[in-house]
Amino acid sequence: MASETFIVIGAGPAGSFLAYNLAKAGCKVLVFEEHESAGLPVHCTGLFTEKIKDYVNLSDEFLVNTLSSVEIHTQNSKVLLKSNEYVVNRAKFDEYLHKEAESLGVKYYFNHKLSSYEKRGSSLQLVFETPNGVEKFDCSTIIGCDGPLSKVNELFNMNPKGEFYLGKQFLIKTSIKKISCYGVFFGGELSDFFGWIVPVDNTHIKIGVGSTIHSLVNKKLRSIRKSLNIKGKVVEVNAGLIPIYNPYREIYKKIGRFNVYLMGDAAGFVKATSGGGVIPSFSAITECYKNIIHGEYPKLPKTRRELLSHLIIRRVMTKLSDSEWDMLIKDFDDKRVRYIISRQNRDNLLKLALELVKSKPYLLKYARFLPKMF
Ligand SMILES: Cc1cc2nc3c(=O)[nH]c(=O)nc-3n(C[C@H](O)[C@H](O)[C@H](O)COP(=O)(O)OP(=O)(O)OC[C@H]3O[C@@H](n4cnc5c(N)ncnc54)[C@H](O)[C@@H]3O)c2cc1C
Incomplete structure (x- = not known):
């Protein structure tokens, strides 16, 4: 050797x-x-959960923002949850x-x-x-x-x-209202993946969309920007393929x-x-x-x-109707659920899902969407 x-x-x-x-x-x-x-x-948003600290010492050389919450949007609902995350300049x-x-x-x-x-x-x-x-x-x-x-x-x-999502995002110079909160958008035409908005620093945000339906990406990117009424100049456009785990x-x-x-x-x-x-x-x-x-x-x-747990949960998410997404958001708007989510992160998804189901067995209702192949 x-x-x-x-x-x-x-x-x-x-x-x-x-x-x-x-x-x-x-x-x-x-x-x-x-x-x-x-x-x-x-071709990356540069968003990491706290798990990144297991591998790399966070340094001012690349760290640009620290986030403390996420707002999850569905077609008719939204919920604000605690979530400690980091934004890096990739x-x-x-x-x-x-x-x-x-x-x-x-x-x-x-x-x-x-x-x-x-x-x-x-x-x-x-x-x-x-x-x-x-x-x-x-x-x-x-x-x-x-x-x-x-x-x-x-x-x-x-x-x-293999199969890919197409991810595309705009870096926009604008005024930022909530520097420590990012947003994600599920359901509707984005049923197979999602959209995101991430504050990068005091004057820039990234808005992005990913989907397997590549022709949908530009349309959804514009519509999320419009619905959030984000003014300002697009200073960078990035796009890239995101492999689907097999x-x-x-x-x-x-x-x-x-x-x-x-x-x-x-x-x-x-x-x-x-x-x-x-x-x-x-x-x-x-x-x-x-x-x-x-x-x-x-x-x-x-x-x-x-x-594998991300893949299974993604397949469940893809099967949810818009009203089921709204129902899930209501289920998350619960003191105990909020507490569990604030203590785990999506890089320990299996542990997070098991803790949630143990504490709130009614969440098992979503198990009916589990893909047959598993
Ligand atoms: C829009 C978008 C947003 C994303 N946001 C996030 C995020 O917020 N957080 C996150 O964790 N992940 C995110 N990702 C995914 C993330 O970017 C990738 O998972 C990550 O970059 C993978 O790292 P890698 O080193 O495997 O590949 P890459 O970063 O793609 O690096 C591969 C390198 O190989 C080089 N290369 C390719 N072919 C050759 C060749 N023939 N010879 C020599 N060199 C070659 C390329 O130039 C490149 O430098 C996002 C992806 C997209 C598209």
């Missing part, structure tokens, strides 16, 4: 967090990124993770886009397009942290493309003596309820980086259990 070089594709949060953990364990790691720096272009967050990994000796190659690979006898060479022409690197372990449309996944024939997706392949892994969005490690992918990726990497070092199948019992 000591002489082996681990090649990570992608300098997003998954790539740099994995590189950091491998380097900390004494491995030689090279990270290849197609863009000229880490973190750009941004470009600065990714750059911070890159610097942390680099400080442990990880070598970054920017402007290097993985395009193909060649087999030469018993060795395998990865081929990168660079501004100076093609460069080739020998490799025995490659980890694709290269996002939702992973080239590693495609080159090594690991999985078909428990059967293959994340490891052995080809002769070469090991190929997928992590982060490339592996589909995204919460199906919220589209958040950073914390599940960090959770998965923490669970399995030692398996990667030893060339083993990545074992991820905790991450998989959590991602």
Whole structure:
């Protein structure tokens, strides 16, 4: 292992967090990124629950806002709940993770886009397009942290493309009324996912919408903005694909003596309820980086259990009618329910759901929507 070089594709949060953990364990790691720096272009709201503190020390270098509540909107109802969350500047967050990994000796190659690979006898060479022409690197372990449309996944024939939400958001310069409260919108035409509004700082908010019906996204984005009467100038538009977690997706392949892994969005490690992918990726990497070092199948019992619970609950949410959404909001408007929600977060969804049902068994009425396949 000591002489082996681990090649990570992608300098997003998954790539740099994995590189950091491998380097900390004494491995030689090279990270290849197609863009000229880490973190750009941004296609993320940068909203994390308190769980982020299990993996990264929060720093003023990237933290831009601290939230204490969420307002959940349905077609005819809304409820305000306590929720401690953080908003980060994703470009600065990714750059911070890159610097942390680099400080442990990880070598970054920017402007290097993985395009193909060649087999030469018993060795395998990865081929990168660079501004100076093609460069080739020998490799025995490659980890694709290269996002939702992973080239590693495609080159090594690991999985078909999979399903995605399209997420699109506006960064708007405006006057902010409630700096520590964000909002989410469920039901109606957004029955398969949701919309959001997140205050970034004293003068900027992000409004976004995600849906599997890609043609709906622009329309809903405009209508949420109109319904909230948000004036101001759109200073940035970001859009990106959000993978829908598939428990059967293959994340490891052995080809002769070469090991190929997928992590982060490339592996589909995204919460199906919220589209958040950073914390599940960090959770998965923490669970399995030692398996990667030893060339083993990545074992991820905790991450998989959590991602599966998000998928099941998302499928229940998708089946709710608008009146059932309104009813759910009323059920949440209860002292005990509020207390339980304030103590847990959506990165412990299974625990949160079990506590809620134990305390308020009437919530089991929503179990009739549980998908048959499980
Ligand atoms: C609109 C929107 C809002 C979101 N909001 C949140 C949120 O608030 N909180 C949250 O947790 N998650 C959010 N997400 C999801 C989050 O952005 C992703 O889960 C996260 O970025 C995944 O990190 P990653 O490192 O796996 O992939 P990425 O961040 O996509 O990084 C992959 C990297 O690989 C590089 N790459 C790709 N192909 C190649 C190649 N062939 N060669 C070399 N390099 C390559 C890319 O340039 C990129 O830098 C949001 C997503 C969208 C679309």
